[in-house]
Amino acid sequence: MTERLAVDVAIVGGGTGACAAAVALREAGLTVAVIEKRLCGGGASGVNFGGVRQQGRHLAELPLSRRARALWDGLDARLGEDVAFEASGHVKLARSEADMAALEAYARSADGHGLDLQLLGPNAVRAAMPWLGTAVVGASLSPTDGQANPRVVGPAFARLARRLGAEVREHAPVRHAARAGEGFVVEAEGLAVRSRLLVNAAGAFAGTVAGWFGEAAPVAPLRPNMVVTEPLPFRVPRSIGVVGGDVYVRQVRRGNVILGGGRGTGDPADDLARPAGASARGAMGRTLALIPDLAHAQVIRTWSGLDGEMPDHIPVIGPSATTPGLVHAFGFSGHGFQLGPVVGEILAELVTRGRSALPLHPFRIERFAGWRGGPHLSAGEIEH
Known part of the structure; x- marks a missing residue:
């Protein structure tokens, strides 16, 4: 039999941003239904690296990332659960002089957004992190960035949404x-x-939604390839990325080292992903x-x-360009974990006020109007 619900807002997708939106909307007094094909937080929100990172982002994302970072400090108290967040700092490493020049250029471009980026030359980086290999010639440190456990954040927001009546x-x-009629039906x-209003937060499925x-949204599947080691003596206190994004590393307090790079494989027929041995060996x-x-x-x-x-x-x-009452949030391209809590707030603002205090123009869906195809970024360009 088919269960029937009537709510103010229906949300397609159960990732961190979607569930955080459900929390904010319930707190605003709206009735909400979150509709997830598997388990909340089990998709991109739960299988990523776990980096809570501001530096290295597209400049258009920095206002969102800065507001998100403030939310992470109080997330345990808000959720009533430990999500293992710590401001360990994020270090982006340079493996060539060209890489170092790229870090310097980014620091100049990001100046004014409030990031406290610290550029480290060869001597400084060796003094700060003597365990690094000779391939490293410099770095950029963002001391307020950090890491958290991605497997628990989305489900914790979902549990809070349920407690609030979603x-x-x-x-x-x-x-x-x-x-x-005046609203939507979701089957x-x-x-x-x-529902009166609809949120499309369906991840890789969002282009179909x-x-x-009638909106073009060229979403391609991205399958990160992740590896974790046995518990080891603690050695890596920072979350680490590199210019070019082809490897990223962090160590959790239990001692396990988490690393990633390259891409997994997948069968479009089952909409799942699997790790690829070649990618794992390359990342190692x-x-x-x-x-x-x-x-x-x-x-x-x-x-x-x-x-x-x-x-x-x-x-x-942002809002749909074709359909009043429809709001989109998808296509985070491998770096949406840190943004999840603020995406929930933005969605609630768009639904309740019709606008957000944050600049969303770069993220409008209209930029793909008339899309006829073109290249997506390669795996080596995923920034962590």
Whole structure:
């Protein structure tokens, strides 16, 4: 039998941003249904690296990232759960003089956004991190950045949304959504939801949802390739990325080293992702060039997941260009984890006020109007 719900806002997708939006909307007094095809927080929100990073982002994202960073400090108290956030600092490493020049250029471009970026030359980087290998010639440190456990953040927002009275429906793949009178109808497996307003936060599936309303949204699947080692003596206090984004490393307090690079594989028929051995081995080799002391570490698990990637590597966030009452938030292209809490607030602002205090013009869906295809970014250009 089909369960029927009527709410103010239906949200397609159950990632961190979607569930954070449900929390904010319930706090604003609106009724909400979150409709997720698998488990909340189990998609891109839960399979990523876990970097809570501001530096290295597209400049258009920095106002969002700065506001998001302030939210992370109080997230445990807000959620009533420990999400393992710590401001460990994020170090972006240079492996050539050209890389160092790129870090210097970014620091100049980001000046004025409030980032406290500290450029480290060869002597300074060795003094600060003597465990780094000779491949490193310099770095940029963002001391207020950090890391958290991605597996727990999305589910914690979903649990809070439930406690506040949101209808959270998991294992309910959405089959179709359409206008219905003054609002919308969303048809999912075993569920039909009528709503005044609709949020498309469907990740890699969001392009299909946008297409139901006549909007081009060229979302391509992005499958990060992740590796974790056995617990090791604690050595890597910072979250680490590199210019070019082809490897990223952090160590959790239990001692496990988490690293990633390259992409996993996937079968479009089942909409899942699997780790790729070649990508994992490549990431391991690049990690050893950065941290030689990990040479004898034992890998205990690899994984991948499914994210949505836009051709210009920044998300779609904002109202529909074709359909009043429809709001989009998707296509975070491998770097949406840190933004999740603020995306929820932005969605709530757009739904309740019709606008956000943050500058969203660069993220408008209209930039893809008339899209006829073109290249997406390569795996080596994913920044962490």
